[in-house]
Amino acid sequence: MDGQTLASDVHALVQIAKLARSDSLSEGLAVEEARVERRREAAVVGGPEPIPMARVEPLQIPGPAGTMDARLYVPPGPTPSALLVYYHGGGWVIGDLETHDRPCRFLAAHAGVQVLAVDYRLAPEHPFPAAAEDAFAAYAWARANAARFGVEPARIGVGGDSAGANLAAATCLLAREEEVTPPAMQLLIYPVTTTEDMPSRRTFREGFLLTKNDMDWFEDRYLPPGVDRSDPRVAVLAAEDLGNLPPAYLATAGFDPLRDEGEAYALRMRDAGVRVTLRRHPGLVHTYANLTAICPSAHHAMLEAAAALRTGLSA
Numbered sequence: 112m113d114g115q116t117l118a119s120d121v122h123a124l125v126q127i128a129k130l131a132r133s134d135s136l137s138e139g140l141a142v143e144e145a146r147v148e149r150r151r152e153a154a155v156v157g158g159p160e161p162i163p164m165a166r167v168e169p170l171q172i173p174g175p176a177g178t179m180d181a182r183l184y185v186p187p188g189p190t191p192s193a194l195l196v197y198y199h200g201g202g203w204v205i206g207d208l209e210t211h212d213r214p215c216r217f218l219a220a221h222a223g224v225q226v227l228a229v230d231y232r233l234a235p236e237h238p239f240p241a242a243a244e245d246a247f248a249a250y251a252w253a254r255a256n257a258a259r260f261g262v263e264p265a266r267i268g269v270g271g272d273s274a275g276a277n278l279a280a281a282t283c284l285l286a287r288e289e290e291v292t293p294p295a296m297q298l299l300i301y302p303v304t305t306t307e308d309m310p311s312r313r314t315f316r317e318g319f320l321l322t323k324n325d326m327d328w329f330e331d332r333y334l335p336p337g338v339d340r341s342d343p344r345v346a347v348l349a350a351e352d353l354g355n356l357p358p359a360y361l362a363t364a365g366f367d368p369l370r371d372e373g374e375a376y377a378l379r380m381r382d383a384g385v386r387v388t389l390r391r392h393p394g395l396v397h398t399y400a401n402l403t404a405i406c407p408s409a410h411h412a413m414l415e416a417a418a419a420l421r422t423g424l425s426a
Contacts, residue, residue: 113314115365118394118408124156125396128320136205136328142235146205153210158404162216163187172229172252175244176237180230182208183260184219193224193266193424194257195298196250196282200273200400202329203234203242214272214400214413221417224424225260227253231278234333242333243344246278247285254292266424268357270298272400273321273369274329277303280347280376283356296423299361300400300416301369304348304376306330306340311371319366321397326368348376354383360419362412365393388419 117125132152136145166185171178185191195218199211208230219226231245250269257264269279276299286293303326316323334340343350353376361377363370370391377389392399392412400416402409 112366115393117366117396118406120406120408121366121394121396121399121402124402124406125319129318136325142204142332146207149201149205149210150207153213153401156402156405157213161213162220164216164219165190170227172249174232174248176232176241179232179245179249180208181249182212182215182228182230184215184226184228186219186223186225188223190261191224192261192263192426194253194260194262194268195222195224195226195420195424196253196267196269196294197226197228198231198246198269198271198275198278199228200271200275200398201233202325203239203274203333204329205233206275207233211272211275211401213404217403217413218270218417218420221414222420222424224420225262235335238335239333239338240342240344242274242278243281243285247282247289250282250286250294251291263426264292266295266426268296268298268420268424269294270300270420271302272300273397274303276300277345277347280304281344284343284347284350287355294357296420297357297359298416298420298423299359299373299376301363301367301397302347302361302373302376303369304372305346306334307346307372309371309375312368315366315368315370319368319396321368323368348372348379352383353380353385356380356383356385358386358423360388360390360416360423362390362392362416364395364397364399365391366395367397369397390415
């Protein structure tokens with residue numbers, strides 16, 4: 112489709128998924144049911160054994176509406192002096208620390224950095240801008256507490272996948288607007304950057320793990336009536352000025368409804384003078400960050416992301 116060929120291992124997974132699950136969250140599924148299903152799916156594709164860490168530490172960090180749960184991943188070997196603040200995907204509605212345990216371990220192990228995963232508030236209980244406010248607060252807290260983790264403040268980055276990548280991008284914009292020292296880099300894996308109906312949302316509207324109906328379901332819960340859907344804290348592509356942002360590694364998947372908006376954001380940042388590496392993985396689908404244990408093609412794509420992270424946060 113669209114001049115691309117789906118990777119064979121991903122194609123097999125997509126066919127299995129069609130037999131095992133509904134193709135859309137919008138088909139009468141309650142929010143809590145969707146969260147349980149997402150945790151179950153993450154466990155199924157996560158592999159039999161998690162990547163070992165030297166330490167996995169549960170934390171509670173302050174947020175604008177009280178404390179947030181977080182989890183620190185420290186890889187084996189000498190304690191890294193670089194840190195990635197990571198925001199999980201799940202459409203601002205259904206992800207959590209458990210659904211993204213495997214991607215955090217993968218990045219910590221292969222990039223040689225500490226990873227601080229943040230359990231930000233979820234919609235619809237906490238609609239926009241709750242998640243964006245929590246994401247920025249978590250980054251600010253990490254900078255203020257760098258010495259606690261043996262981290263150099265100049266080697267703290269932000270990253271995430273899907274809605275989490277949206278929060279990472281929004282955090283960089285907020286840091287610039289609030290005149291807070293910006294992250295060292297932004298690691299954006301198939302980010303949400305707009306609520307507009309980009310061409311890839313139509314081309315890959317169904318059949319590839321994330322559907323257009325899913326995105327509508329997520330956005331309707333995170334952005335209820337009355338919310339300005341062009342607010343740059345969610346529609347980062349709508350920001351008037353994308354200059355003076357941290358260097359970015361932005362990866363998209365060829366068979367992803369979010370492909371075009373992610374690439375449009377990368378090109379706009381580049382036009383504004385930001386150093387950007389844009390990488391499309393033409394044979395992959397949305398959620399590949401969670402598929403490293405079962406899909407070699409996803410494993411290779413995330414190894415590249417880890418290499419970019421290692422470089423971006425290098426001394």
